[in-house]
Each structure stands twice: as C-alpha cells, then as structure tokens.
Amino acid sequence: MFLEYSKQADAVFCFPCRHFSSGSKDPAFTENGVKDWKNLKKKLQKHSESSTHKQCFERWHLFKQSKKVGSVLSQLSNSHKMVVHENREYAAKVTSLLLYLATKGIALRGHDERQESTNRGNFLELCDLFARYDEAFAKKLSGSFNLTGHATQNELLEIAADIVKSNIIEKIQENVFFTILVDEACSFKQEQMTVWIANIPIVAQCYDGAAVMTGHVNGVQQKMLQDYPTGWACRWKNVTAVKNSMRALLNSLSELSEPPYRRFIEASGLLQNVRKIEFCVCLIVFDSVLSIIHVAHKALQAQDTTLSQVSDVL
Known part of the structure; x- marks a missing residue:
C-alpha cells in the first residue's frame, strides 16, 4: 500500500510520489492531499495508473531493495570482522603455547604425531589439553586453520627470534656498554662455539681453554690479559703494603741503586x-x-x- 494519512490535514497522500518524485507530480496526492472521500476510490485508481506514479513507485521499490542489500553487506562485514577477531585470538593462544615450550627448552614435536598416537609430541599434546577447557580453541583446533603444522611452527619461532634479536640490537645501540660471553664445546667431529651478548654496564671477560687454543686464534687469553690484566680489587693488598712500608721501601731502593748490585740502574x-x-x-x-x-x-x-648482606655492603 502506498497511501499515507495525515491526521492534521485530514487527507490522504501518496507516499512514493511525495518522496521520490523528480519532475511533474500530482499536487492532490503530494501537496494538498485528497479529502473527497466519496470519490476516493476512483481517484486512487486513476492515480495508480498514471505514469508519474509508476515511476515514483519504481524508485521507491529500488530504494527499499538497496536498503536490504546494504543491510546484508553490513551483516557480512560484521561477520567477517568476527571471524578475523576469532582467528587472531586463536593464533595468539597457539603462539603463547609454542613460545612457552620454546622458552623452557622443551622439544615441540613427537616421533608419531598421528591422531591415534598415544604421544603426539609436547606441542600437540599441550594444545589438546588446552582445548579441553576452551571450547572456542577446541573448535579452531579441529578445523583446517589450526596453525599446528611444522612449517607454521618454524615460521612462528623465526618471527619470535627476529623480534628478540631486534630488541637486543636496540638495547645495545641505546647503551654504551654490553658484554660478550663466548663458550665452546667439542662434539663428535667439530668444535661448536656459542656467543652471548648481555646488556650489562661493565667491562668483563669470559674464556674457557683459550690458553691452549691452536691455529690462527692462538693466545686469546694472553691478548685479553694485556688490555684487562686483573680486577682493581686485587691490587688493594699491593697498594696497602707499599703505603705501610714506604720508609723501608725507600731505604731498600737507595741501597740497591748503588753498585755493585747487578740491577742498580733499575732500582735507581x-x-x-x-x-x-x-x-x-x-x-x-x-x-x-x-x-x-x-x-x-x-x-x-x-x-x-x-x-x-651484599645490598648492605653496596
């Protein structure tokens, strides 16, 4: 039905012609309203068959269709946003479980990761345990987008490693001091060296077996000791001994600086x-x-x- 009634004017109007007319229009149904209740049926029939009314009615129909399409698109957009949010929540949980095992140094994979296996590996078993108490996680885990494949695990670990490296580099660039710790171990066929970089504001040295190293890196310990021979705290006894024995030291050097002592020049x-x-x-x-x-x-x-105790001393 396209009619609308105005209580204030006590007349009926044509809704599509009032709101969707773009040119000539019937003032009786758009501006003044129809009050001839006796002949209303004839006038309505005549107006509904007019080309102007049909055009306005078509525009009204298209407008309602566009509103429905817009509503569907809005629902699809909201549904898409919800799916994206759920996927991100699931990815965050899987990543947290993966990083938990990685930071603890626990192996991720098992020898037999089939569904019927009694031990599918620490990562998959931990995911199954988590799924028992989280229905949304269990639903995603059983689907195709579960992020538990070997390639996905490696990619997530590589991303985490890159982030850690970037943070370390940023801290090193911001601070003046950082410490390098080097350690090596012999495997069956070759030597393996591990390098740590710690953001510690001290000058330090750490080596193991460097004095017996061979080849072009021989003498690392001696080279390190040339620049950093010892800690200053170890010099305190020497300084105290010289201070407390100054008079005896002067007398001894005076006596030794005269011939016939062999090193009298050095003593002088x-x-x-x-x-x-x-x-x-x-x-x-x-x-x-x-x-x-x-x-x-x-x-x-x-x-x-x-x-x-150390806090009190410091």
Missing part, C-alpha cells in the same frame, strides 16, 4: 719515581678507593653471602 729509576709527589698522591687515593672496593669484592665472592 724506581727510587726516583717513588720519591715523586704524583706517586705519593696516587698511592693515598688508590688506597682510599680500593679499600672500599675490596670490601664489596670480598662480599660478592663469598660462598655464604646473601642478597641482603
């Missing part, structure tokens, strides 16, 4: 350096600083030390 040079004011100032400063460092050094290396 040492005596001149010890008598300099710079040597005395550095000796006092080093003794004051290293005495503090020595306390922390002993506390950190003690076998029975605790975190609270």
